[in-house]
Amino acid sequence: MAPDDAMPDLDARRARARAMGGAAKLAARRARGLLDARERIDRFVDPGSFVESGMHATSIVAGDRERTPADGKIAGYGRVDGREVAVVSNDFTVLGASSSAVNGRKIAQMKRVATQRGLPLVFFGESSGARMPDTMGARGMGTMLGNDPTQYQRMRETPWAAAVLGYCYGSSTWYTCCSDFAVMRKGAVMAVSSPLLVAQATSEAIDPEALGGWKLHAETTGQIDLAVDTDEEALAAVRRFLSYMPAHAGEAPPRAAVPEGSGADMATVASLLPASRTQVYDVRKIIRAIVDRDSFFELKARFGKVATIGLARLAGGVVGIVANNPLFKGGALDVDACEKITGFLVLCDSFNIPIVMLVDTPGFAIGMEAERRRAPGKIMNFMNALSLCTVPKLSVILRKSYGQAYLNMGGGRNSDEVAAWPTAEVSFMDPHFAVRIVHGHQPGTPEFAAALAEMERDSSVYDIAGIYAVQTVIRPEETRDYLARMLETHRMRPTGGVGQHLMRAWPTSF
Amino acid sequence: MANIEARSEVNGSVWKLLVEPGAAVEAGDTLMLIESMKMEIPVIVEDGGRVVAILVKEGDAVAEGQVVAELEG
Numbered sequence: 001m002a003p004d005d006a007m008p009d010l011d012a013r014r015a016r017a018r019a020m021g022g023a024a025k026l027a028a029r030r031a032r033g034l035l036d037a038r039e040r041i042d043r044f045v046d047p048g049s050f051v052e053s054g055m056h057a058t059s060i061v062a063g064d065r066e067r068t069p070a071d072g073k074i075a076g077y078g079r080v081d082g083r084e085v086a087v088v089s090n091d092f093t094v095l096g097a098s099s100s101a102v103n104g105r106k107i108a109q110m111k112r113v114a115t116q117r118g119l120p121l122v123f124f125g126e127s128s129g130a131r132m133p134d135t136m137g138a139r140g141m142g143t144m145l146g147n148d149p150t151q152y153q154r155m156r157e158t159p160w161a162a163a164v165l166g167y168c169y170g171s172s173t174w175y176t177c178c179s180d181f182a183v184m185r186k187g188a189v190m191a192v193s194s195p196l197l198v199a200q201a202t203s204e205a206i207d208p209e210a211l212g213g214w215k216l217h218a219e220t221t222g223q224i225d226l227a228v229d230t231d232e233e234a235l236a237a238v239r240r241f242l243s244y245m246p247a248h249a250g251e252a253p254p255r256a257a258v259p260e261g262s263g264a265d266m267a268t269v270a271s272l273l274p275a276s277r278t279q280v281y282d283v284r285k286i287i288r289a290i291v292d293r294d295s296f297f298e299l300k301a302r303f304g305k306v307a308t309i310g311l312a313r314l315a316g317g318v319v320g321i322v323a324n325n326p327l328f329k330g331g332a333l334d335v336d337a338c339e340k341i342t343g344f345l346v347l348c349d350s351f352n353i354p355i356v357m358l359v360d361t362p363g364f365a366i367g368m369e370a371e372r373r374r375a376p377g378k379i380m381n382f383m384n385a386l387s388l389c390t391v392p393k394l395s396v397i398l399r400k401s402y403g404q405a406y407l408n409m410g411g412g413r414n415s416d417e418v419a420a421w422p423t424a425e426v427s428f429m430d431p432h433f434a435v436r437i438v439h440g441h442q443p444g445t446p447e448f449a450a451a452l453a454e455m456e457r458d459s460s461v462y463d464i465a466g467i468y469a470v471q472t473v474i475r476p477e478e479t480r481d482y483l484a485r486m487l488e489t490h491r492m493r494p495t496g497g498v499g500q501h502l503m504r505a506w507p508t509s510f
Numbered sequence: 511m512a513n514i515e516a517r518s519e520v521n522g523s524v525w526k527l528l529v530e531p532g533a534a535v536e537a538g539d540t541l542m543l544i545e546s547m548k549m550e551i552p553v554i555v556e557d558g559g560r561v562v563a564i565l566v567k568e569g570d571a572v573a574e575g576q577v578v579a580e581l582e583g
Contacts, residue, residue, distance in 0.1 A: 278550050329520055330549035362547055367521075432548050 017055045017069045021093025029093070035231040037074050037091035040124050040165070044087070044235045045078025052076040054106040059095075061134060068094055073103035073127075075110050077119070080242055086114040088175075089124040092166055096128030099171045101144045107171075108148050115157045118248030122238060123162040123179065128194065129170030154178045156350040156504040159245040163234040164188045164224065168212075177509045180245075180347050181299075182224040183237040186214045190223070222303035222340060223509060240297055244311040244318045245351055249504070252352050252497030253318040258292055262315075263480050265289035270476040273423060277399065280326040283308055283358060286398070287321055290314070290480045296321070299344065304336030306365075309344040314356070315484035320348035323358035324409070326399075332365040333405055338378035339510065345385045346506045352499050354392040354487055359409040360399040362430055383408050385506070390499040392416050392490035394483055397424040397461075397470065411469065417486050419479075420470045424461040431455040514581040516553055518572040522546030527568055533561045541579050544572060559583040 001009060018038065020026060026036055035043065041050055053076045059068035072094035078087055088107050090097035114121040135144045152174055154160075162176040164184040173190050176182045184190065191198075191212030199206045210216065214227040225241075228234050246253045269289045274281050288296050291312035298310035305328040310321050322341055324331035348355050364370070364379055386393070386408060395410030397420040406426060407414055420426075428434070434455045435441055441448040464470045474482050491497060525545040529535060540552040541561070559581040566578045 276550075278548060280549060280552060326549070327552070327554075330547050330551055332547060362549070430548055 013056060020069055020091050021095075025093040033230070034166070036093065037089040037097075037124065037126075040163075040231060040235060041074065041076070041078065041087055041089050043232065044122070044124075044238065045080060045085070046082065049079035050076055050087075051078070053109060054103075057102050057106060059131075059134075060101045064095075068100075070094070071100055071103040071106070072097040073099075073106055075106040077113075080120075080239055083120075083242075083247055084117075085120045085122055085242070086110040087122045087124070090127040090166075090172060092126045092128075095131060097126060097172075098128050098131035100131040100134060104148070104151075107175075108151065111150075115155075118158055118250065120159045120161065120242055120245060120247060122242075123160070123172070123175045125162055125164045125168040125172035125176055125190070126166030126188075127168060127170065127172040152178055154505070154508055156180070156249060156346075156501065158248045159242065159351060161238045161241050163238055164190045165231055165234060167194065167208075169194050177223060179508065180351075181238070181241040183226045183228060183234045183241075184214045184217060184224045185231055185234050186227055186229055189213060190217060218300075218302045220303075222300055222336060225299040226301075241311075244297065244313075244353070249350060249352070249501055250498060255316045255318075256292075256295075256313055258313075258316045259294065262292040264293075266477045266480050268477075269479065273398065273421075273476070277425075280330060282327040283323045283325045283331075283360065283398075286358065287312070287323060290483065291319070291321070292316065300340050304334065304338075304340035306331055306334055306361075307337035307341055309340060311353070314480070314487060317487055318353050319483075319487065320344060320353045320355045321358070322355060322409075324361040326360050329365065331361040331400075332363060333361055333379075333408070334365040335370060335373040335375050335378045338364075338375070338382045342378075342382045342385045343508075343510075345382075345389055346503045349385075349389040349391050349499055350501050350504050352391060352492075352497055354394070354490070355389060356483060357393070357395040357410045357415065359395055359397040359401045359406075359411075361402065361405045361409065362400055363403040363405045379404060379408065381510075385503060386410070386414055388502045390502060392487065392492070394486050394490070395419070396474075396479060396483070397421065397426065398476075399423050399425065400430075401426045402430065403428050416490050417472075418470045419472050419474050419482060419486075420461045420465065421476050421479075422461055422473060424464075424470075424473075425459050426461070426464045426470075427459040431459070514555070514557060514559055514583050515577045516541055516555055516579040516581060518544050518551075518553055518576050518578050519574060520544055520546040520551050521574050522551060522572060524566045524568050524570045524572060524578070525550060527564060527566075529561050529564070531561050531563055535559060535561060535581065542566075553578055555581065557583055 057071045058065040072091050074089045160179040161181040162179040168190040189208045189212040195206040195208045217224040218227045272285050295313040308323045308325045393415040395415035395418045435451045439451045522544040526543045535555050536558040542553050543550045563580045
């Protein structure tokens with residue numbers, strides 16, 4: 001084609017690709033308050049920074065080429081806070097963003113470049129699953145699906161983040177579950193298969209929200225970290241998550257300036273602890289007082305609520321917070337909390353983020369339900385993950401630390417430093433229960449009182465500091481400065497702040 | 511009509527009722543305290559509203575997940 005014709009031809013082809021599935025479909029989305037696939041990228045990356053890869057890719061099926069701009073999945077490179085990221089955004093207006101031979105190659109390219117060059121990888125999920133009828137039949141399966149044995153391999157070379165922004169079935173669901181962070185817009189659905197297919201296959205009426213809505217995943221499955229109301233909030237959440245992450249596992253996470261007013265609430269932090277040891281409190285108030293102002297980014301807040309996890313900054317450096325939250329069930333660790341903490345320890349260790357544990361737990365929740373849900377195995381996964389962490393680990397015992405949970409929360413040299421508030425009590429179990437189990441005495445009797453006094457002996461903070469199982473006893477208001485200093489002391493100097501990543505292939509969902 | 515159910519998150523016994531039917535409550539307020547594992551475990555409302563009925567009395571045993579109060583939002 002002559003240059004005079006070739007340039008207008010390219011412009012026309014670009015315009016067709018940008019028109020996606022057509023004006024009518026885009027207008028219908030807009031009317032529902034949803035962003036389209038290209039708008040999502042534009043609003044996510046730094047302005048003007050997106051370079052597309054595969055704009056002229058279309059379906060491999062000759063008859064579908066004209067109706068498959070970008071083959072339904074838009075890919076490319078953008079910048080977030082000035083750092084390069086790779087992005088895949090599903091265009092539902094093109095054949096439901098179904099997975100195909102060609103758009104699979106685009107995703108593979110994004111993954112390959114992100115992994116080899118050290119870029120975070122971001123997925124905006126909204127797709128109907130494998131493209132039909134392309135994948136039907138043995139020949140369809142043999143040629144269209146997969147053909148990339150590393151497609152769903154996860155070795156945590158770089159951070160992955162996913163946003164569930166519409167109906168996600170098949171690969172959009174798989175990539176979300178392979179990611180380190182997942183946010184979901186309320187109203188979106190994430191499931192293995194669509195409600196229509198499930199209803200036909202099982203002959204039961206299916207409510208999409210019950211099958212894969214945000215409440216299910218935020219509260220019951222724990223497969224998402226955060227639920228938000230709008231597309232824009234989801235994009236902002238992914239940006240915020242990435243702000244705590246290094247670009248790849250081979251570097252330390254980025255530092256930030258310490259906001260004014262950080263630490264201002266430390267003077268009164270002790271007042272957040274209730275007067276009686278039988279009363280509960282919300283540990284998140286203590287976390288927010290300790291870390292840099294407004295830096296606490298809680299994850300999985302509605303799942304496994306007896307524990308609180310989240311990313312934060314302390315004196316400008318990124319930390320992962322693991323805390324018991326007595327507000328829920330007194331802070332007794334259940335199976336959901338074990339899974340939540342285990343996954344978070346893997347995340348932090350894989351991306352060189354030091355761990356701060358705030359301890360106040362009566363132990364692991366026991367009972368029939370716990371055993372049925374394999375609590376012993378979950379407790380040991382948690383313990384094993386903690387012992388495989390090579391990033392600095394700091395524990396502060398605020399109040400109770402009992403039994404095996406003492407070890408899981410960093411006691412017994414499972415943290416690099418253990419500090420305790422003067423209110424700390426460490427023992428094998430609550431002395432009230434111990435008296436009944438060891439002596440058989442009932443509360444209210446003189447024998448019980450005498451045995452309780454004996455059982456409570458030697459469980460004070462100075463008894464454990466005396467044998468150096470706790471390295472120091474600090475006033476609550478000293479906690480922020482103490483942790484900031486210990487993070488500096490324990491900075492991984494020989495490796496430039498990079499850990500060993502012994503859990504890099506730990507399952508992302510388990 | 512009652513459209514919010516408040517549940518106990520633990521097995522235990524009702525130690526102290528803190529609100530009466532008719533009371534207006536806000537998200538995060540505590541309706542009652544359940545004694546469990548030697549701790550005072552609160553029943554907290556997740557969404558604000560008005561208390562329609564308290565379904566337990568002090569001293570009652572409650573099971574995990576049991577509805578202990580009804581509210582309307």
